[in-house]
Amino acid sequence: MSLYKILKNRIRKSIAKAGLVGLLAFSGSELYAKDIYVPRDYATIQSGIDASEERDRVLVAPGEYVINEPITYRGKNIILKSEEGPQKTVINGGGQTQIFTFNSGESENAVLEGFTITGGYTDYGGGIYCENSSPTIRGNIIQKNYSGDGGGGIACINASPLITSNIILKNVADENGGGIYCGNSEAIIEGNIIKENASYNCCGGGILVGGNSPVWILKNYIIDNWTYEGAGGIFSWVEIPDEWSRALIEFNIIARNRSRELGCGIVSSDKVVVTKNTIVQNSAGHASGGVFGYDGITSIVLGDNIIYGNTPQDIAGIDPSQISYNCLSQPEYCGEKGNICADPLFVNPNPDSKTLDDLLESGNYEGAISYLKECYSLQVDSPCIDAGDPNIPWDQDEADFDYCDGTRVDIGAMPYDQRRPFIRGDANRDNKFDLSDPAATLLYLFKNKKLKCLNAADSNRDHKIDIADVVYSLKYLFSGGNPPEPPFPEAGIYTRRGDYGNLGCRYE
Ligand SMILES: [Ca+2]
Ligand SMILES: [Ca+2]
Numbered sequence: 281m282s283l284y285k286i287l288k289n290r291i292r293k294s295i296a297k298a299g300l301v302g303l304l305a306f307s308g309s310e311l312y313a314k315d316i317y318v319p320r321d322y323a324t325i326q327s328g329i330d331a332s333e334e335r336d337r338v339l340v341a342p343g344e345y346v347i348n349e350p351i352t353y354r355g356k357n358i359i360l361k362s363e364e365g366p367q368k369t370v371i372n373g374g375g376q377t378q379i380f381t382f383n384s385g386e387s388e389n390a391v392l393e394g395f396t397i398t399g400g401y402t403d404y405g406g407g408i409y410c411e412n413s414s415p416t417i418r419g420n421i422i423q424k425n426y427s428g429d430g431g432g433g434i435a436c437i438n439a440s441p442l443i444t445s446n447i448i449l450k451n452v453a454d455e456n457g458g459g460i461y462c463g464n465s466e467a468i469i470e471g472n473i474i475k476e477n478a479s480y481n482c483c484g485g486g487i488l489v490g491g492n493s494p495v496w497i498l499k500n501y502i503i504d505n506w507t508y509e510g511a512g513g514i515f516s517w518v519e520i521p522d523e524w525s526r527a528l529i530e531f532n533i534i535a536r537n538r539s540r541e542l543g544c545g546i547v548s549s550d551k552v553v554v555t556k557n558t559i560v561q562n563s564a565g566h567a568s569g570g571v572f573g574y575d576g577i578t579s580i581v582l583g584d585n586i587i588y589g590n591t592p593q594d595i596a597g598i599d600p601s602q603i604s605y606n607c608l609s610q611p612e613y614c615g616e617k618g619n620i621c622a623d624p625l626f627v628n629p630n631p632d633s634k635t636l637d638d639l640l641e642s643g644n645y646e647g648a649i650s651y652l653k654e655c656y657s658l659q660v661d662s663p664c665i666d667a668g669d670p671n672i673p674w675d676q677d678e679a680d681f682d683y684c685d686g687t688r689v690d691i692g693a694m695p696y697d698q699r700r701p702f703i704r705g706d707a708n709r710d711n712k713f714d715l716s717d718p719a720a721t722l723l724y725l726f727k728n729k730k731l732k733c734l735n736a737a738d739s740n741r742d743h744k745i746d747i748a749d750v751v752y753s754l755k756y757l758f759s760g761g762n763p764p765e766p767p768f769p770e771a772g773i774y775t776r777r778g779d780y781g782n783l784g785c786r787y788e
């Protein structure tokens with residue numbers, strides 16, 4: 281088994297132990313007891329929470345709520361949510377206090393959703409502080425908060441939060457994680473826009489991961505963050521260099537971060553896996569602008585990334601044997617171990633700052649994400665398409681991640697979608713519907729042979745592949761037609777990321 285796979289499994293197991301795996305799909309299914317309305321039932325958010333019981337929802341009407349001490353859930357697993365979204369519902373600390381404190385064993389069922397959280401001020405976690413707790417923090421705008429020691433936006437210490445789908449903007453720490461600080465924590469940081477945060481002295485303008493922290497950082501947009509020294513983007517630091525339980529950094533866009541001194545996109549003294557990211561246009565005063573292994577500890581596994589156009593160079597301080605299947609602008613790795621040196625041909629390598637600022641200023645998370653996705657997507661003739669590591673045994677839902685188009689994995693965070701329409705019943709995916717198709721299904725059912733296209737093989741469209749599909753296909757073969765296209769069903773059982781409909785194929 282490759283080192284990559286071993287480490288990845290280990291990090292995932294560690295996160296699974298913390299109960300976080302599966303949370304990413306956690307939405308819309310929460311059961312709650314009763315609703316409490318602020319300010320209709322209780323004048324303040326804290327008094328609403330105090331009156332709530334486990335599993336209640338506390339729903340907050342639009343308005344600005346100025347607080348002078350931190351709001352705390354007091355260990356209750358409740359949902360605190362704005363009624364009309366973060367644009368209209370602001371919690372402001374007035375530069376006097378931390379905004380939220382989770383320190384009483386709250387679980388992932390303690391949800392904080394849909395607020396603008398601003399004006400927070402303290403030593404750790406200006407906006408939100410988590411200790412001995414694992415809350416779910418999602419869909420908020422966390423902006424312009426300040427901390428002295430770590431985590432201008434959010435700080436986690438001995439905590440396992442899920443931080444997902446937030447805009448984390450313009451927060452400041454004097455040191456250690458302008459956006460997010462994680463110390464001895466097992467957080468999942470997923471799908472956030474982390475932009476223009478700063479850590480003034482050192483380190484991690486966007487995110488700092490320190491101590492024993494197996495943190496999973498995936499699908500974030502980490503852009504325009506700044507620090508004086510040590511990673512404008514992500515800084516990972518550990519005191520016990522022999523442990524293998526560190527950050528897994530995948531599918532992120534890490535762009536235009538700056539560090540006045542060394543390192544910039546990612547800096548690590550740690551054993552981390554950095555895979556399928558797009559790391560571009562980051563700049564550092566010296567050492568590497570892209571990914572930098574601190575102190576010459578060569579423990580970063582780099583694979584399937586675009587690390588391109590960083591200054592003064594893309595990579596430094598990393599064991600060359602761990603650098604494979606990346607797209608780089610740094611000639612010394614070209615042609616070795618699957619690395620290529622070529623322009624990745626983004627649709628737009630220079631996203632327009634004003635367009636992005638306007639989207640973020642109006643709180644348009646979805647719009648900002650789709651703009652960034654589009655910019656950093658690959659053009660049709662990009663050399664990164666189908667150039668990733670063919671030997672990595674990707675789980676099926678990871679192969680070209682969102683698309684699962686059945687092709688070899690691409691390099692970078694944004695795969696190129698090569699799905700093509702399929703013919704219902706064409707189980708062997710040769711674009712003909714004939715007797716070889718029910719035969720292929722029979723071999724799949726009784727001889728463990730692989731199928732080329734599960735969606736097409738499910739000819740009666742009931743999300744099961746069984747003998748009924750063979751019978752259904754034969755019926756149409758002998759009547760000289762194709763199985764008709766039944767209505768699109770709601771959910772699939774054999775696809776973990778949903779059915780691909782008429783567009784895509786689910787491959788075995
Ligand atoms: Ca591909
Ligand atoms: Ca066929």
Ligand SMILES: [Ca+2]
Pocket residue numbers: 737738739740741742743744745746748749
């Ligand atoms: Ca079926």
